[in-house]
Amino acid sequence: MSISHFNAPIWLGFLAVVALIVLGYVLVQRGRHKQMLRFGNMELLEQVAPARPSPFRHAPIALMLVGLIFLTIAAAGPTSVQKVPRNRATVMLVMDVSLSMEATDVAPSRLQVAQKAGKDFVDGLPEGLNIGFVSFAGTASVMVSPTTNHEAVKASIDNVKLAERTATGEGILTALQAIDTLASVLGGAQEPPPARIVLMSDGKQTVPDFNDQDDPRHEFVAARLAKTKNVPISTISFGTKWGVVHIPRPEGGTDDVRVEVDDDAMREIARLSGGEFYTASSLQELTSVYDTLEEQIGYELTRGDASRPWLLLGMLLVAAGVLTGLLRRQRLP
Template identity: 75%
Template sequence: MSISNFAAPIWLGFLAVILLLALAYLLVQRSRHRNMLRFSNMEQLEKVAPNRPTFWRHIPIILVIVGMVFSTIGAAGPTAEQKVPRNRATVVLVMDVSLSMEATDVSPSRLEVAQQAAKDFAEGLTPGINLGLVTYAGTASVLVSPTTDRGSVKAAIDNIRLAERTATGEGIFTALQSIETLASVLGGSETPPPARIVLMSDGKQTVPDFEDFDNPRHEFVAARLAKTKKIPVSTISFGTQWGVVEIPRDDGGTDQVEVPVDDEAMQEIAQLSGGEFYTASSLEELSGVYDTLEEQIGYEVTRGDASRPWWLLGLLATLAGVVVALLLRQRLP
């Protein structure tokens, strides 16, 4: 613990006074020892003081000095990092609901696992955070505007319906708009509450074409906009490289279409926006990612007062010194 971690480090100067007291005690003890040795008749000394002093007689004063040291540290106001639940924050969960979520490479299906993990995430998020839900396929929709009502978010997750195509950029743009709308409604503060987007996707953007990087609705453009608004996008690439879905044909048959995850695009979105990138290919892994995000989003680390333990230690040490002095010498040191 460094000096910078004390609220009132000037009180640490009292440690010098305690050191002087300890030195004074040692000098007094040496003086007593010299005076005792002045007796030239050792036999007479044995009669006067048959029991020689032991080290235990110093224990009371040692305990009192230790108690003074602990109390001085407490008076200096030590601080420590503390996790405090956030009460002013906005999170928008953006979920890919394209047809590729029907893939069963994640048992029983990508969609069912994603729904379960998302509901657990909503349930575990600290109560003071406003949580919203956006889904996207070919277009994006706000299913639940940011709110502290977790029931409405979980109900919306249960009623997700899949659709064709994947417009990841639209999902991010819609989430940003939802966050800005809430900030304007809340008002009353010089700065809007901190916000984050959690984007879960299982495949490559198809609307607009992924290679059309200059398109204003491209996912990378949306990520850069999030960066300028200081709203990081934490991305989760969910699924495996060997996922497939069956697409019905006009003749009544079906075609198997590969739907591999797009880790590179998700990682780029996170990097461009200032967020974090995660991968998951099972319920356990996806739940673990959401647990990590809950810790990051739901709590903030602040420095708070940590003097109470030092005061208690000082009190206990001083009390112990008094008790030991009374037991050993029937008087205070």
């Protein structure tokens, strides 16, 4: 029963009344004790009341007083910070499925680990939240439009196919288009639901040329567009600096090609869009990143009413005090 604020703190002044009741009870008990000491025949007094009074005789009044304290707190309107699902929000999971995801520097492979962590991420989001899935290699495709059917998203993650090249910018633009489509359907007269893109990639953009930063399909241009649409991009740079893929030769054999992660580009995309940048080089690290994103994206902290527990406990204690008094002394304290 945590408390962060009171809506009507003036009611806490009633605690002074409770304090006066405690003081009055103590004074009454002392007065009774003095009257007993004035009894002239001490031998007769010991015969009338041979046993020392039990301290439990104060239990009924103590229970009721504590109950009054809890009821006073409830009357003051306590509030607490509560975690509430963002059921109107939209999340687009954008996953790199270029051939570099075959690298086994993250066992058993980057792709398999990304698939498992991605599905766990979907499982951890609120049921009412709209989730979409975009995969990209040389081009980008909306595998699942934003939906509350999370099982469909997980099934699509399981069925991704690897392809050549990496068009990160197109992945972002495709996700933005899916968000706009949903907003036009759900928005109506209200503001469109808040949206976020979660982009996971392991390598450098190859389509279009990374050095042509004026191309409208460039990842940095797409990140700036996301910023204007108020859609932050949380980027995850997944893999290691020593990743290798084996490319078959036409004449036989294979070529080993290094596929280093591109932390700098992922960091810049996050910065330009107003999102956050993360790195992960194992299933544990990737899962930890997704857990953090679940808390940020799936839930919001709001201040809500917290008086009910105090009210119920106060009522129970007052009732217990009345019942104890009746059982022990056949009357109220």
